[in-house]
Amino acid sequence: MTTREIQLTKRLPTPDQDLCNLERTELEAALAARGIARFRARQIFRWVYRRGVTDLGAMSDLPRDLRAMLASDFTLTTPAIAARARSTDGTEKFLLRLGDQTAIESVFIPDTPAMTFCISTQVGCAMACAFCLTGKMGLIRNLTAAEIVGQVRVLANALNLREKTFNIVLMGMGEPLHNYDQTMKALRILADEQGFALPPRRVTLSTVGLLPALERLAKEPIMPNLAISLHAPTDETRGDLVPLNKKYGIAEIIDACKRFPLKKRGRITFEYVLLAGVNDRADDARRLATLLRGVKSKVNLIPLNPAAGIPFERPSDAVIDRFAKILADRGLTVSVRKSRGRDIRAACGQLIVEGQQRSPGQRLASLAFEGAPLP
Numbered sequence: 001m002t003t004r005e006i007q008l009t010k011r012l013p014t015p016d017q018d019l020c021n022l023e024r025t026e027l028e029a030a031l032a033a034r035g036i037a038r039f040r041a042r043q044i045f046r047w048v049y050r051r052g053v054t055d056l057g058a059m060s061d062l063p064r065d066l067r068a069m070l071a072s073d074f075t076l077t078t079p080a081i082a083a084r085a086r087s088t089d090g091t092e093k094f095l096l097r098l099g100d101q102t103a104i105e106s107v108f109i110p111d112t113p114a115m116t117f118c119i120s121t122q123v124g125c126a127m128a129c130a131f132c133l134t135g136k137m138g139l140i141r142n143l144t145a146a147e148i149v150g151q152v153r154v155l156a157n158a159l160n161l162r163e164k165t166f167n168i169v170l171m172g173m174g175e176p177l178h179n180y181d182q183t184m185k186a187l188r189i190l191a192d193e194q195g196f197a198l199p200p201r202r203v204t205l206s207t208v209g210l211l212p213a214l215e216r217l218a219k220e221p222i223m224p225n226l227a228i229s230l231h232a233p234t235d236e237t238r239g240d241l242v243p244l245n246k247k248y249g250i251a252e253i254i255d256a257c258k259r260f261p262l263k264k265r266g267r268i269t270f271e272y273v274l275l276a277g278v279n280d281r282a283d284d285a286r287r288l289a290t291l292l293r294g295v296k297s298k299v300n301l302i303p304l305n306p307a308a309g310i311p312f313e314r315p316s317d318a319v320i321d322r323f324a325k326i327l328a329d330r331g332l333t334v335s336v337r338k339s340r341g342r343d344i345r346a347a348c349g350q351l352i353v354e355g356q357q358r359s360p361g362q363r364l365a366s367l368a369f370e371g372a373p374l375p
């Protein structure tokens with residue numbers, strides 16, 4: 001190990017030194033262990049999440065010695081905005097730089113009808129779906145809960161939306177169920193009544209269907225809305241598009257969905273990227289309708305957002321309409337996702353940060369974070 005690498009690992013906080021990585025009960029315990037009253041955790045949560053401070057020194061109602069203790073024992077890390085691009089349709093893409101210099105993208109989508117933040121859960125993604133640009137990056141590392149919530153803190157501050165109602169979709173970079181623990185922790189921190197107080201019904205988790213994690217999710221006290229990236233009605237086609245399908249096939253995923261505890265009137269969204277000549281035939285639509293019989297579902301068709309290096313094409317509008325109509329005629333609720341932010345490459349599957357070759361130092365640094373073995 002070179003001196004430079006040692007310095008780099010030293011400078012980065014471990015996850016439990018990062019104040020933003022602690023749920024309020026964990027922060028209370030950490031404070032109690034230092035002889036500090038638990039209610040201070042409530043104050044800190046309000047400062048960080050409600051008032052959006054990024055500097056411990058700004059927490060003016062905390063005693064000076066407490067602030068000094070916090071500064072010596074903890075860090076308050078916030079992703080840095082490295083670039084920001086605004087689409088003609090109002091969508092805004094943020095490139096955020098993390099403590100180890102890796103980068104992620106987060107997207108703000110206005111009026112859908114509420115404000116929506118599209119948040120990443122990993123740097124890159126291991127799922128390698130054939131039509132997704134993020135999949136081309138491979139997985140670089142998992143995000144910590146602090147980094148997942150950090151995107152919300154940064155976007156809410158930058159857009160002045162802290163006091164407003166917003167939704168969150170875990171549809172940025174990464175597969176949320178492949179970073180299960182940190183994703184769920186982030187949802188608990190977001191839900192905290194002293195912080196953003198974001199109810200889980202305002203969160204949608206989108207997954208390719210990591211079966212064991214899906215079964216685990218079904219038992220969680222904090223339950224986001226569920227979206228399944230289905231993309232094909234047969235294992236043959238889906239296996240070509242979503243490599244994980246070879247491990248967890250369609251029948252198993254649909255079965256798990258049927259068992260998933262839904263609230264009254266709750267439904268699972270099935271996302272279906274439409275690829276010309278691959279999964280957009282009338283027969284595919286009919287099979288999809290048959291597959292979803294008996295599942296409380298709605299279908300979200302996503303016409304492909306094409307990109308260089310993606311070997312597929314978007315079907316014509318007529319084909320998209322025909323597909324949607326076949327589903328609707330069979331009693332399914334169907335929506336066609338409007339592509340937002342395509343001019344700034346912020347649309348679905350277009351999030352990619354180039355040139356993230358890890359230096360040895362960064363590899364070491366990433367050891368401070370949870371590893372992410374392939375499922």
Ligand code: SAH
Pocket residue numbers: 127129131132133170171172173174175176206207208227228229271272273302303304305306310348349350
């Ligand atoms: N890994 C999760 C979260 C990503 S969500 C998942 O797969 O569900 C992003 C959604 O956009 C997914 O449904 C994904 O399949 C879809 N998507 C990926 N690439 C796309 C592209 N090029 N055009 C349209 N949608 C795409």
